Amino acid sequence: MTISGRVWKYGDNVDTDVIIPARYLNLSDPQELARHCLEDLDAGFAGAVRPGDIIVAGANFGCGSSREHAPLAIKAAGVSCVVAESFARIFFRNAINIGLPILECPAAARATAAGQHLDIDLAAGIIRNVETGETFHANPYPPFMLDLIAAGGLIEYTRRRLAAGRTGSGAACCE
Amino acid sequence: MSPMTLAEKILAAHAGLPEVAPGMLIDARVDLVLANDITAPIAIREFEKLGVSRVFDPARIALVPDHFAPNKDIKSAEQCLTMRRFAREQGIVHYYEVGRMGIEHVLLPEQGLVAPGDLVVGADSHTCTYGALGAFATGMGSTDIAVAMATGRVWLKVPETVRIVFTGSLQPWVGGKDLILYTIGQIGVDGARYQAVEFCGPAIDALSMDGRFTMANMAIEAGAKAGLFSPDDKAMAYVAPRVSRPYAACTPDPGARYVRTLEWDVSALEPQVAFPHLPSNVRAVSEAGGVRIDQAVIGSCTNGRWEDLELAARVLRGRRVHSDVRCIIIPGTQEIYRRLAREGLLETFVEAGAAVSTPTCGPCLGGYMGVLAAGERCISTTNRNFVGRMGHPQSEVYLANPAVAAASAVLGRIGSPAELGL
Numbered sequence: 001m002t003i004s005g006r007v008w009k010y011g012d013n014v015d016t017d018v019i020i021p022a023r024y025l026n027l028s029d030p031q032e033l034a035r036h037c038l039e040d041l042d043a044g045f046a047g048a049v050r051p052g053d054i055i056v057a058g059a060n061f062g063c064g065s066s067r068e069h070a071p072l073a074i075k076a077a078g079v080s081c082v083v084a085e086s087f088a089r090i091f092f093r094n095a096i097n098i099g100l101p102i103l104e105c106p107a108a109a110r111a112t113a114a115g116q117h118l119d120i121d122l123a124a125g126i127i128r129n130v131e132t133g134e135t136f137h138a139n140p141y142p143p144f145m146l147d148l149i150a151a152g153g154l155i156e157y158t159r160r161r162l163a164a165g166r167t168g169s170g171a172a173c174c175e
Numbered sequence: 176m177s178p179m180t181l182a183e184k185i186l187a188a189h190a191g192l193p194e195v196a197p198g199m200l201i202d203a204r205v206d207l208v209l210a211n212d213i214t215a216p217i218a219i220r221e222f223e224k225l226g227v228s229r230v231f232d233p234a235r236i237a238l239v240p241d242h243f244a245p246n247k248d249i250k251s252a253e254q255c256l257t258m259r260r261f262a263r264e265q266g267i268v269h270y271y272e273v274g275r276m277g278i279e280h281v282l283l284p285e286q287g288l289v290a291p292g293d294l295v296v297g298a299d300s301h302t303c304t305y306g307a308l309g310a311f312a313t314g315m316g317s318t319d320i321a322v323a324m325a326t327g328r329v330w331l332k333v334p335e336t337v338r339i340v341f342t343g344s345l346q347p348w349v350g351g352k353d354l355i356l357y358t359i360g361q362i363g364v365d366g367a368r369y370q371a372v373e374f375c376g377p378a379i380d381a382l383s384m385d386g387r388f389t390m391a392n393m394a395i396e397a398g399a400k401a402g403l404f405s406p407d408d409k410a411m412a413y414v415a416p417r418v419s420r421p422y423a424a425c426t427p428d429p430g431a432r433y434v435r436t437l438e439w440d441v442s443a444l445e446p447q448v449a450f451p452h453l454p455s456n457v458r459a460v461s462e463a464g465g466v467r468i469d470q471a472v473i474g475s476c477t478n479g480r481w482e483d484l485e486l487a488a489r490v491l492r493g494r495r496v497h498s499d500v501r502c503i504i505i506p507g508t509q510e511i512y513r514r515l516a517r518e519g520l521l522e523t524f525v526e527a528g529a530a531v532s533t534p535t536c537g538p539c540l541g542g543y544m545g546v547l548a549a550g551e552r553c554i555s556t557t558n559r560n561f562v563g564r565m566g567h568p569q570s571e572v573y574l575a576n577p578a579v580a581a582a583s584a585v586l587g588r589i590g591s592p593a594e595l596g597l
Contacts (some may be wrong), residue, residue: 013364013453022540025213026243026250028220042562060365064561065540068217068264068316087255087401089369090300094316131582138320144200151507155224158322162226 001122003080003101004130006052007129009114011059014041016091019062019070028069030076035156051078054120058084068098068119075100079132081120082140083127096145097154106112108136122149178428180336180404182371185311185425188235189294197434205235206422207288208309208323209297211279212240214252215258217317222324230265231327237269237288238262239279241551242536247543269567277508277534280304280392280476280479284544285508287417291406291424296323301476303399306391308386309424310408314395334400335434336371341378341567342443348592350486351386352478352556352576355393356447360457361437368398370434373427375405378441379487384413385482392477396454396564431464448554449574452562455524460579463589468497470553471584473577474505474532474566475539478556481511488520490581496528497587503545505532529584541566554583 010127018041020033027033038045055074060077062070069103070107082095085106095102101122110129112118117130123146125138153158176194179187183195190201201596209217215238222230230236230448238258243251245392262270269288276282280301291309295302298320305312324441345495354374372394379387387404394402404410405426445459472481473487484506496502504524506512512534513589515521538545539557547553547570553566560572573589580591 015559016563017559017564018568019538021563022542023566025540025542026248030252035430040568060368061433061505063364063398064300064559066214066298066302066316068298068318069212072217084370086365088365088398090314090316093319097316112254115177142200152316154322155221158326160316165515 003052003054003120003122005080005118006050007054007056007112007114007116010041010055010057010110013063014057014058015064016062016067016070017064017172020067020073025067025069030072033069034076037077038164039051046077049077049079051067052080053078055079055082055111056084057082058109059086061087063088066090071095071098071100083108086141096148099151099153103138104110105136105138108138178396178430178432180371180433181309181405181425181427182334182336184403184427184462185210185292185294186333186511188423188425191224195333197333199333201329201331201333203294203331203404204328205323206293207235207237207295208320208473209279209295209302210320211239211242211299212258212438213242213245214298214320215261216254216319218321218324219257220262221318221321222440225321225325227325230324231238233266234268234553236267237283237329238267241276241278241283241534242540243542245273251540253585257391261446265346267276269333278479278536279506280474281479282444283309283349284388285417285510287419289419290414290420291410291420295376296320296537300395301392303394303401304392304476305386306394306403307387307403308410309404311401311403313401332471334369334371335371337367337569338373338375338433338436339443340376340438341374341441342376343378343440344381345378345545346444348538350445350576351382351389353447354441355390356449356454356457356574357441357444359393359455360447361399362397364455366397368457370399371403371419372397372399373403382409384409385480385484388480393454396558398466411550434536436536446576446579448579448589449560451560451571454558454574456559460575460589460591465588465590466552466573466584467588469500469551470545470547470556471500471502472545472553472557473540473580474507474558475536476507476575477558479505479507481514483556484511484515484520487577487581490525490578490595491523491527491529491585492523492571492586494527494595497582498597500584500589501547502529502584503531503532503538504529505537506534540564554580554589
């Protein structure tokens, strides 16, 4: 799967409180959440983001609370991928689980500026900066997580396993 | 067999493996699954897509309406209703209604739902609190929790373990909050990202259970997957009257491999204050510069336990909250609330001019019961001081221990109990 999009660039430690402030946690509809995505960090984002746009950020993206509302809001806002130097671990799980593509790639994150465009080959983990022509390789996923991603997320992955009469998550056997 | 850290031993036992090593992906059985009124509605929606009709075990799921409960508005009421209906349909044993509930991470250990050696997953990042009991407890999102509710199992990557040794003995008015703020200040908000942290040393041996809960609670603020304490006599004495089911406590093996070991002498440590807008932005209270405050919040899953409120009462007894300050005190559970009433602390707080609330997460995440306006500053015993955490994105939150928060409420500025002659 190849993704192309315009970049929104942010710094380190983008926390889940600024991705979706708690005053909106009485909502769970992704479209409603998307209207407030990144509101306390960049009030212009939700109004100007276009389908396919890419968020590029520094270290520890998505730190803070476990709220799945954060990746849900980003995905429903139309963001096609988040590239960061690193991700907080709960956000990382949540994004994979709900089918929001994310790539950990410090070199690409550092070398990309707001407004530039990236072409991303998700399966291969290759990120190309359209403006500069530079190419980067993201940290690879283990095979089990590729299966999760291929299934579209944890629910569909688990539903298929349960329907097939298998218990357990399958993590160990796929390692 | 290789010697294992506490986290590795618990994970190996729950994966049915003789041993595990950092980086391994495992499939593990869980002892308890938790969700609240914010995270359960999404978990229930995802659970219903799985094609199963019943949860794996209605006695091993805890559902607690604590974030925006008692319901703060219509939408919150609907979220609580979604969770309440699910709890009734599924026969969830550990559903706690308003009037019986508490802040989840104060309530669950108090009610004996977590034991040493357990593996607990919760749709709340502060699930790591239970590490104080020697459990491996970690926060996840709603979708992970949906699958755990259906299957009783989760996938996990075995984390590396960082060992932090605290030597020396603590000064007066210095406790678990100061140790964990100091730790986050030293290693940063991602200093233990994807890792487990084992807290140990003479200063930890001397620390109360309430102090240990505070430390484990904020392990996530350093990015950690879990923050653990080897269960000692104090932990076993805490658990003995509360936990009725069998459990398998374990301790780290001598010679276990740690990715790094840090050792700090904390004998001279002052109370710590985390300035906006990161929990790692820590200074000693004497260097806080007398920042004026509009509000003080004392409570939360971090510092809403008996010992925390007793410390606040010692500071507030016979004193008055500053005329420019709103002081809001929130006991963590109904049991703590009742003890406050029985032992006269409620009267101390009200006489001092503080507002005392029923248990709720409320203001900690800017929900209600103390939301901040633009430009307002709050000293708080909670766990996060991110931009907009307690309300307007231009408000500010300063994190501190309960004695410092109470002293600051009296002074009208950030200050220590020592400044009140205590």
